[in-house]
Amino acid sequence: MNKTIHIPGAPRLALDVAGQGPLVLCLHGIGGNRTNWQPQCEAFARNHSFAAWDARGYGLSDDYEGPLAFDDFVADVIRVLDHFRVRQAHLVGLSMGGRIAMRTALLHPDRIATLTLVDTHEGFSAFTPEQRQGFVDSRRAPLLAGKEPSDIAGPVARSLAGPKATPEQVQRLVESIAALHKHSYIKSLEATVAQVDLGDISQIKAPAHFIVGADDPLTPPAMHHEMAAKLGGAPVTVLPDAGHLSNIENAAAFNAAAVTWLAPLRHRADVPQGWPV
Numbered sequence: 001m002n003k004t005i006h007i008p009g010a011p012r013l014a015l016d017v018a019g020q021g022p023l024v025l026c027l028h029g030i031g032g033n034r035t036n037w038q039p040q041c042e043a044f045a046r047n048h049s050f051a052a053w054d055a056r057g058y059g060l061s062d063d064y065e066g067p068l069a070f071d072d073f074v075a076d077v078i079r080v081l082d083h084f085r086v087r088q089a090h091l092v093g094l095s096m097g098g099r100i101a102m103r104t105a106l107l108h109p110d111r112i113a114t115l116t117l118v119d120t121h122e123g124f125s126a127f128t129p130e131q132r133q134g135f136v137d138s139r140r141a142p143l144l145a146g147k148e149p150s151d152i153a154g155p156v157a158r159s160l161a162g163p164k165a166t167p168e169q170v171q172r173l174v175e176s177i178a179a180l181h182k183h184s185y186i187k188s189l190e191a192t193v194a195q196v197d198l199g200d201i202s203q204i205k206a207p208a209h210f211i212v213g214a215d216d217p218l219t220p221p222a223m224h225h226e227m228a229a230k231l232g233g234a235p236v237t238v239l240p241d242a243g244h245l246s247n248i249e250n251a252a253a254f255n256a257a258a259v260t261w262l263a264p265l266r267h268r269a270d271v272p273q274g275w276p277v
Contacts, residue, residue, distance in 0.1 A: 009079055
């Protein structure tokens with residue numbers, strides 16, 4: 001059973017935590033929150049200290065003043081590691097969370113033990129200008145026109161889920177999007193699309209594993225194979241019956257793939273100090 005804690009500082013960050021062992025920190029996507037990782041909690045917590053965050057301005061984490069720079073997320077990751085006096089941690093990142101994980105590995109290579117990169121991409125340079133504009137407009141424009149996240153939750157969720165997603169899985173996505181903090185989400189949209197390039201990901205030193213839904217409509221498997229080639233031929237696991245939220249849409253296959261790959265590398269990360277579980 002997990003519990004929710006807060007990391008002090010500005011803004012405060014909420015994390016769901018469980019288990020004991022080397023630290024695994026899970027980072028959600030731009031329309032998500034920490035609860036998106038509930039299907040992974042038990043699997044990771046058997047042999048790890050499992051933590052899933054609400055990024056700044058999401059879920060139970062605080063909102064913040066002023067604009068957002070994408071690297072503010074990176075600084076928050078390091079703040080979490082420092083709070084638990086962890087020199088190195090395993091990062092698991094979905095979509096925007098995967099970009100945060102890769103960016104952290106580029107800027108702080110000595111802090112990252114491994115990367116599990118899920119339904120993600122290396123920056124919006126991988127998309128055409130029209131695709132980038134469409135991504136933002138479908139989400140931001142209705143909000144700026146006075147609508148709320150709950151108004152866009154259904155269409156956005158259905159655009160991300162694979163064709164075999166169950167109604168319950170789609171509803172989980174709808175609830176995540178509906179729970180977004182409107183103004184913080186708009187800042188995240190602007191910051192994430194403004195950063196068209198993470199940097200040269202071939203310089204990442206941490207072992208990496210890509211996981212992607214076979215039916216991911218936003219970041220398809222081919223995109224992951226291209227990134228994996230830049231990371232020295234990193235393994236790519238393509239999950240059947242899953243779209244852009246593969247950890248939710250095919251949780252059993254995701255958990256098996258993620259935990260199996262991580263097992264021999266588990267002790268590259270440190271056990272957190274002052275762990276509250």
